[in-house]
Amino acid sequence: MIYFDSQQQIHEKEEIEELTGKLSFQKLENKLMHSVLENDKETIEKGKLISDSINQGLNSFTPDLIYQQLIKNYSMAKHIFGPSLLKLATGYNPDYIKKNINIPEFQKELRFRIQKNIEKLKEEGLLGKDNEISDKGIELASLVMYFEELDKIIPKGISGEKIHKYASIYGSKEDVRNYKKSDRYRDIAIKKSAKLAIRRGHTKLYEKDLRVYERQSHGQSYIVYALDASGSMKGAKIGACKRAGIALAYKAIDEKDKVGLIVFGSEIKTVVEPTQDFSYLLKNIVGARASRETDLVASLRKAIELFPNENITKHLILITDALPTTGKEPEKETLQEVSIARNKGITISLIGINLNEKGKQLAEKIVELGQGKLYVVKDVENVDKVVLEDYYGI
Numbered sequence: 540m541i542y543f544d545s546q547q548q549i550h551e552k553e554e555i556e557e558l559t560g561k562l563s564f565q566k567l568e569n570k571l572m573h574s575v576l577e578n579d580k581e582t583i584e585k586g587k588l589i590s591d592s593i594n595q596g597l598n599s600f601t602p603d604l605i606y607q608q609l610i611k612n613y614s615m616a617k618h619i620f621g622p623s624l625l626k627l628a629t630g631y632n633p634d635y636i637k638k639n640i641n642i643p644e645f646q647k648e649l650r651f652r653i654q655k656n657i658e659k660l661k662e663e664g665l666l667g668k669d670n671e672i673s674d675k676g677i678e679l680a681s682l683v684m685y686f687e688e689l690d691k692i693i694p695k696g697i698s699g700e701k702i703h704k705y706a707s708i709y710g711s712k713e714d715v716r717n718y719k720k721s722d723r724y725r726d727i728a729i730k731k732s733a734k735l736a737i738r739r740g741h742t743k744l745y746e747k748d749l750r751v752y753e754r755q756s757h758g759q760s761y762i763v764y765a766l767d768a769s770g771s772m773k774g775a776k777i778g779a780c781k782r783a784g785i786a787l788a789y790k791a792i793d794e795k796d797k798v799g800l801i802v803f804g805s806e807i808k809t810v811v812e813p814t815q816d817f818s819y820l821l822k823n824i825v826g827a828r829a830s831r832e833t834d835l836v837a838s839l840r841k842a843i844e845l846f847p848n849e850n851i852t853k854h855l856i857l858i859t860d861a862l863p864t865t866g867k868e869p870e871k872e873t874l875q876e877v878s879i880a881r882n883k884g885i886t887i888s889l890i891g892i893n894l895n896e897k898g899k900q901l902a903e904k905i906v907e908l909g910q911g912k913l914y915v916v917k918d919v920e921n922v923d924k925v926v927l928e929d930y931y932g933i
């Protein structure tokens with residue numbers, strides 16, 4: 540298990556060699572693509588507005604509703620819409636809105652700006668006739684989020700390089716390397732570690748003496764990314780986890796692996812079977828909306844269905860901020876499903892965002908049964924690093 544916080548560093552992998560020509564966006568509108576690539580500020584802001592709206596659980600924009608909520612109760616409006624959405628919809632910083640919200644002249648200007656910005660979205664086809672977010676709007680939001688995530692992971696070198704020899708519990712033992720805290724004890728090369736300690740003149744084994752076996756992969760991996768979209772994930776949490784899913788899909792598909800998606804809350808909302816269609820995955824990740832409570836058992840059952848009955852690497856990444864809340868005996872049922880998954884050759888890692896003590900205890904049982912890793916993330920902005928680190932470790 541690994542407990543990750545903002546102070547820990549992710550070890551750099553080999554830098555990616557090229558950024559173009561690897562992932563196709565043929566299904567996305569070329570005009571939108573060019574606008575984002577050319578750094579059209581207005582287009583990018585519109586994409587962010589739509590993305591933030593989806594992350595707040597909104598399906599449509601109603602100018603009068605936004606305006607009336609701001610006038611009636613600014614604090615409630617900020618909670619419903621989120622600070623970044625308010626800034627993008629009005630052009631004003633939230634603190635400035637709060638300071639001036641009771642001034643009649645400012646209210647008039649605020650209403651005008653909200654109406655104008657939303658009308659622009661409709662004119663460009665980003666919203667439908669009833670102000671609902673259109674497919675084109677989701678495509679724009681997807682492009683903006685995708686390029687923002689690539690700008691983040693590529694320069695920092697955290698996207699890495701997955702080569703033919705990598706950690707895999709399905710392969711045969713190959714070479715040995717130095718022990719890392721993320722390694723399983725069963726993979727420690729006892730004889731080689733002891734010989735190294737003796738050569739160093741040590742009378743007992745120290746952590747720095749430990750060596751572990753590398754394993755040879757059996758080829759293509761199938762990864763399912765299960766994203767908690769319950770109400771508590773609304774806003775920045777789900778936004779960061781979506782970006783992590785984009786990073787995973789980008790890198791895994793680039794490595795010829797297949798990635799599936801499950802978006803779950805009180806029910807399964809989105810299911811994508813493991814695929815190499817990056818643009819389809821991207822739109823489904825970005826389009827996920829948060830609502831209600833967490834049904835982890837249902838997501839585990841669905842994940843089991845998505846993996847083929849082949850002798851390949853099958854890995855499930857669960858990402859959540861709470862464990863679990865539905866069912867008669869949710870903890871017992873969850874562990875039963877984990878056992879079923881493991882018996883079918885599926886390993887399970889769990890990324891917990893600020894889990895409470897009870898949730899962490901259950902998470903530890905899940906990864907122990909699922910023979911995966913537990914990451915407890917305190918800084919949600921680092922979740923993409925953690926997801927990629929887990930991917931490189933399978």
